[in-house]
Amino acid sequence: MTNRRDFLKLSALAVAATSGMPGFLARAATQAGGPKTLVVVQLTGGNDGLNTLIPYSNGAYYAARPNIAIPKKDVLTVTPDLGMHPALRPLMKLWDEGHLAWMENVGYPNPNRSHFASMAIWHTADPTQAEADGWIGRIAEKIGDPFCASNLGAATPQALQASEFSLPSIDSVDNFQLKLPGGMNTPFESLLNSPRSGEAAYLTRATRQMLKNTARVQENVKKYKAGATYPDTKFASQLRDAARLIAAGVGQRVIYVSLGGFDTHAGQRAEQDGLLGTLAGGLSAFQADLERQGLARDVIVMGFSEFGRRVAENGSAGTDHGKGSVMFAFGQGVKGGVHGSSPDLEDLSEGDIKYRQDFRGVYAEALTRWLNLDARGILGGTFTGPRWIA
Amino acid sequence: MNARARGAHVHRGSVKGVGLTLGALVLLSPLLSPAGALPRYRIQAAPQLHLTEENELWELDRRVMPCTYCHVNADGGAPWNPFGQAIQATFASEAREGRHLTFPQALSTLLKADTDADGDGYPDALEVYAKTLPGDPASRPGQPLDELRAAFAAAGGAEQFAAPKKKAGK
Numbered sequence: 001m002t003n004r005r006d007f008l009k010l011s012a013l014a015v016a017a018t019s020g021m022p023g024f025l026a027r028a029a030t031q032a033g034g035p036k037t038l039v040v041v042q043l044t045g046g047n048d049g050l051n052t053l054i055p056y057s058n059g060a061y062y063a064a065r066p067n068i069a070i071p072k073k074d075v076l077t078v079t080p081d082l083g084m085h086p087a088l089r090p091l092m093k094l095w096d097e098g099h100l101a102w103m104e105n106v107g108y109p110n111p112n113r114s115h116f117a118s119m120a121i122w123h124t125a126d127p128t129q130a131e132a133d134g135w136i137g138r139i140a141e142k143i144g145d146p147f148c149a150s151n152l153g154a155a156t157p158q159a160l161q162a163s164e165f166s167l168p169s170i171d172s173v174d175n176f177q178l179k180l181p182g183g184m185n186t187p188f189e190s191l192l193n194s195p196r197s198g199e200a201a202y203l204t205r206a207t208r209q210m211l212k213n214t215a216r217v218q219e220n221v222k223k224y225k226a227g228a229t230y231p232d233t234k235f236a237s238q239l240r241d242a243a244r245l246i247a248a249g250v251g252q253r254v255i256y257v258s259l260g261g262f263d264t265h266a267g268q269r270a271e272q273d274g275l276l277g278t279l280a281g282g283l284s285a286f287q288a289d290l291e292r293q294g295l296a297r298d299v300i301v302m303g304f305s306e307f308g309r310r311v312a313e314n315g316s317a318g319t320d321h322g323k324g325s326v327m328f329a330f331g332q333g334v335k336g337g338v339h340g341s342s343p344d345l346e347d348l349s350e351g352d353i354k355y356r357q358d359f360r361g362v363y364a365e366a367l368t369r370w371l372n373l374d375a376r377g378i379l380g381g382t383f384t385g386p387r388w389i390a
Numbered sequence: 391m392n393a394r395a396r397g398a399h400v401h402r403g404s405v406k407g408v409g410l411t412l413g414a415l416v417l418l419s420p421l422l423s424p425a426g427a428l429p430r431y432r433i434q435a436a437p438q439l440h441l442t443e444e445n446e447l448w449e450l451d452r453r454v455m456p457c458t459y460c461h462v463n464a465d466g467g468a469p470w471n472p473f474g475q476a477i478q479a480t481f482a483s484e485a486r487e488g489r490h491l492t493f494p495q496a497l498s499t500l501l502k503a504d505t506d507a508d509g510d511g512y513p514d515a516l517e518v519y520a521k522t523l524p525g526d527p528a529s530r531p532g533q534p535l536d537e538l539r540a541a542f543a544a545a546g547g548a549e550q551f552a553a554p555k556k557k558a559g560k
Contacts, residue, residue, distance in 0.1 A: 067485035263430065267481050269490035316478040317485035 036333070037246055038366055039239075039255045039286075039301045040136070042157065043279070045263030046115065047305035048272060049325035050353075052088075053102050053338070057081040060345035064312040068268050068319070078102075079338055087277035090284035091330065098336035100328070101388040103362050105343045107324030107355025111307065115263070115321075118306040123159035125360050125379050135363060136254050137162030138378045139371070149254035150245070152238040160256060173221055173241045220248040227292030228285045235259045236282035243289045246299060253371060262305060266316035279303075287330065300331030300389075302366055304359065310351050324355030327362055329388055333370060339386030361385020428452060429466070431493055432459075438494050439518050439551055459523060472507040473514060473525030476500055494553035502548040511535065515548045 055061045056072045057080065075083025076092055082102075084091070094100040108127040112118045117129065124131040136149050136159045151160050151169040160167035180188055196204055224244045230236040238257045245252050259279055264271045283301060290296040308325025324343065330336075343353035360383040367375035369389040376382050428436065428449055435441075436455045442448040457466035460474030470478065480500045484491050491499060501515040510517075510527040512535060517524040519542045520531035531538050 067482065068490075261430075266431070266478065266493055267485075267491050267496055269485070270492040270495070273490070315482055317481040317490070 035298050036370055036372075037252055037255060037299045038370055039242055039257065039299060040159070041279075041283070041301060041303035042159075042256070042258040043262050043275075043303060043305035044119075044258055044260035045305070046118075046307045046309060046321055047262040047275075047325060048264060048268065048309035048319050048322075049305075050308065050311065050343075051268070051272060052085050052276065053078075053104065053326045054083050054085065055081060055342055055345065056083045058342075058345055061311075064345065066313070067317050068313045082338060082342065085273070085276050087273050088280045090280040093284070094287065094330045095336060099332055099334050100330040100336050101334050101386075102338045103327040103329070103357060103386055103388060104338055104340040105324050105353060105356040106304075106327045106340070106359050106362060107307075107353075108358055108360070111323035111352070111355070113307065113321040113323070115306060120158055122304060122306055122359060123157055125363060131380070132158075132161070133163050134159035134161045135378060136160045136256065137165075137167060139254060139367070139373060140165075140167055142373055142378055143253065145251075148251060149256065150252060151256040152241050153256075153258055157256060157258070170241065172237075173244050220250070221245070224248065226289055228288035230285040230289075231278070231281040233278050233282060235278055236285060239282045239286040240289070243286055243293075243295075246290070246295055247293055264309070264318050265314065265320060266318040268309075268313070268318040283330070296332050298333075300329060300333045300366070300370060302329045302362070303327060304362075308353065311345055311348060311353060312351060323349065323352040327359065329362075329366075333390050335388050335390040339388050357385055358383055362388070365389050428455065434494050435459075435497055438497060438554060441521065456523075458526060460525060471525030472509070473523070476505065476507040476514070476525075492553065498548075498551055498553045501551045504548070512538070515551065516542055518551060519545065 050061060050065075051068070051070055054070045054075045056070070056075045056077075062069050070083075070085060072083075074086045076086060076089060076095075077083045078095060084095070091100055108121060110127060112121060112127075120129060121127050123134045125135040134157065140146050140148050140160075141162050141164075146162070146165050146167065149160060149167045151157055151167065153169060154171055156166050156169040160169075192204055192207060194204075221244050224247045226240060226243070230240045235257070242255045242257060245255060259275065259282075261271060261275050286301070287296065290299050304327045305325055308322045309319035310322040312319075314320055340357045343356075345353070347354065360379050360381070362385045364375040364379060364383045365385055365388055367373045367378055369387075428451075432455045433449060436448060439455075441455050445451060445454060448454045457464055458471065460470055460477065461467065462469045462471050477496055477500055480496045480503075481491060484496065484499065501518060504513050504515060506513045508517075508523075508525050508527040510530040512520070512522070512530050514524040516535075516538050517529075517531065520533065520538060522531050523529035533541075
């Protein structure tokens, strides 16, 4: 008898057996799934929160950063004390509409300044580093669907690893079709036609069904016409693929995209200013696309980075690894505003801000009130956080 | 033949075998990322300084641009050697003037300044050109200074180390 765990494992293996084709394309819309999608944006490298959501009324900020602070005259004011980095101007429409949320001062207990360790903590939602599975992988297990989430990019992040399988990674939606190595078509067909029993028969049936569904889903993807002009960046291209997947109706509950380069030890302004522009340009096009296609009501975006940067600039006009930072979220289902209090820049922990909101509370809000899932079961505990879902 | 094709070929007689092999590849894929590759700053600097020529695997070869190019220790990290400190100082001095440079721009700016960080008598740009370490006085070109300077000028001078133009986010 095949239990749920065996089913997930077999399904994942069946997908792998079809040349590693992305599972969700094969699965199509046949699995159960809610209509709502969460898009997770990873800012890799440790985005500096203080130069993203700027405490422009705080003299301690300017004292700590004489060469790299964002001048008060340049910030995009959102409160009497805070302003967005000027490169985020494309997101101001969302702010003005009340659909852009900033979660201030987010972190976790016993902060780790290692990229690898801290990213693993955010991916597994486990600051003790005992958990190996990713929180999105656990979503897939909870839903009972190994194809309900995908990463857009080369390698699957730990966040999308489940105990028995890895959720698919997609380099480019256009490339998703069955492409066997030269000379493998006939052996592959023979393999599918061979009489089998037991698990092998199951895999054969699953493979044929996947091939059939793949063709259908590919047709849906091809029908997509962008509702907005995306910037010419790799990040925007990933977001365009995300919009195509959502528009194709393939039942994606979580889509994961990444933008790297935020490890700004030197020359931070030149690096981060450009990256935030890339971020905002891609995200605003994505939102505009969803709105024009009538899909915006069912999609929200949540962004994070593995840590923030130290409060004081270093000797290279950059900043070194810090602790807490900001998170952001937007969409018609998001309650806009600044959630949580800003860090006290005159009461630091080893030169870093003291976090006040646990990131798992931010995750919990998305899980419970957007995806309608059991956050406690997925996160391994009860975490309260800002009420950022509308 | 790529790894995936090899796996499929070896196990083509068994559906389960194919699945297991390729499934394992999927699970291993994060481990196959270029974890052993050069760190980001050297990925930027090595081609800019023409240290990668005729080496297709340069991104995986730490000898192309050792840590001691800018750091004191062979494993990198603090402290920085005189050339590394000169790069840091370039970032800071330019930022004080309101000029926010990227790493390639800072490197180019420093090399154009014609300074000699390690004080061995050979300016940094000439050491880069001669493929010696500009932050280590024990590492210096064997060629006489005037002769090297003439060859450097004939090759294009400091302009050959100009920052490449790139679009953000690409």
